[in-house]
Amino acid sequence: MTVTDPAGYPYEETHDLRSGPNLHESLLGLLPYVGVWRGTGKGGYPGIEDFDYAQEVRFSHDGRPFLAYEARSWIIDAEGRPIRPGARETGWWRVQSDEDTVEVLLAHPTGFVEVYVGSIDGLKVELSTDAVVRTATAKEVSANHRLYGIVEGDLLYAVDMAAMGHDLTPHMSARLKRIAG
Numbered sequence: 001m002t003v004t005d006p007a008g009y010p011y012e013e014t015h016d017l018r019s020g021p022n023l024h025e026s027l028l029g030l031l032p033y034v035g036v037w038r039g040t041g042k043g044g045y046p047g048i049e050d051f052d053y054a055q056e057v058r059f060s061h062d063g064r065p066f067l068a069y070e071a072r073s074w075i076i077d078a079e080g081r082p083i084r085p086g087a088r089e090t091g092w093w094r095v096q097s098d099e100d101t102v103e104v105l106l107a108h109p110t111g112f113v114e115v116y117v118g119s120i121d122g123l124k125v126e127l128s129t130d131a132v133v134r135t136a137t138a139k140e141v142s143a144n145h146r147l148y149g150i151v152e153g154d155l156l157y158a159v160d161m162a163a164m165g166h167d168l169t170p171h172m173s174a175r176l177k178r179i180a181g
């Protein structure tokens with residue numbers, strides 16, 4: 001999709017993997033993540049019922065050394081039918097010029113903003129929260145840890161969360177297939 005801003009400067013926001021003339025070379029390490037991904041996952045946490053969810057994740061870029069990120073999820077029943085909308089998150093993956101480090105900022109409608117620092121190791125990305133800031137009404141989340149990987153062309157991830165008095169404990173994991181890009 002080509003977007004033109006009010007000053008008339010056209011820029012590309014792309015989900016595809018083609019490298020354009022303006023592609024910042026720091027992006028190369030995370031380029032395999034760029035695209036639209038869909039699939040299902042499983043979640044749970046001490047004190048809540050296990051759940052199944054469907055998810056769509058989008059990574060896109062405009063050539064500069066960061067990825068735009070957006071994820072939406074839906075709680076589903078055992079047959080895969082959606083029951084209700086679930087977690088959403090949106091943010092930025094800032095690739096550093098050493099290409100091995102990534103800083104991630106995520107905002108959640110549930111009242112959290114997270115800052116992660118992570119490392120890129122081939123197709124694997126490991127992220128740990130440096131800070132979690134929450135509104136007065138948000139639940140008590142103190143840290144998160146995320147592992148992402150591309151395995152056999154699929155995007156896999158697992159998230160551990162420290163919240164409500166529990167240390168880092170698995171909260172959700174999923175396997176997503178590339179549907180575009």
Ligand code: HEM
Pocket residue numbers: 043045046047048049051053055073074075086087089108112139140141144161163164171172
């Ligand atoms: C695919 C993403 C996610 C899904 C599908 C999901 C789903 C759920 C579900 C079903 C619950 C049980 C309560 C409820 O029904 O609302 C829950 C609880 C919770 N989730 Fe998530 N979640 C996701 C991501 C996250 C993230 C990224 C965070 C934090 C940044 C988070 C923080 C929490 C907290 C704090 C609770 C409450 C735990 C408690 O009350 O002990 N979740 N989640």
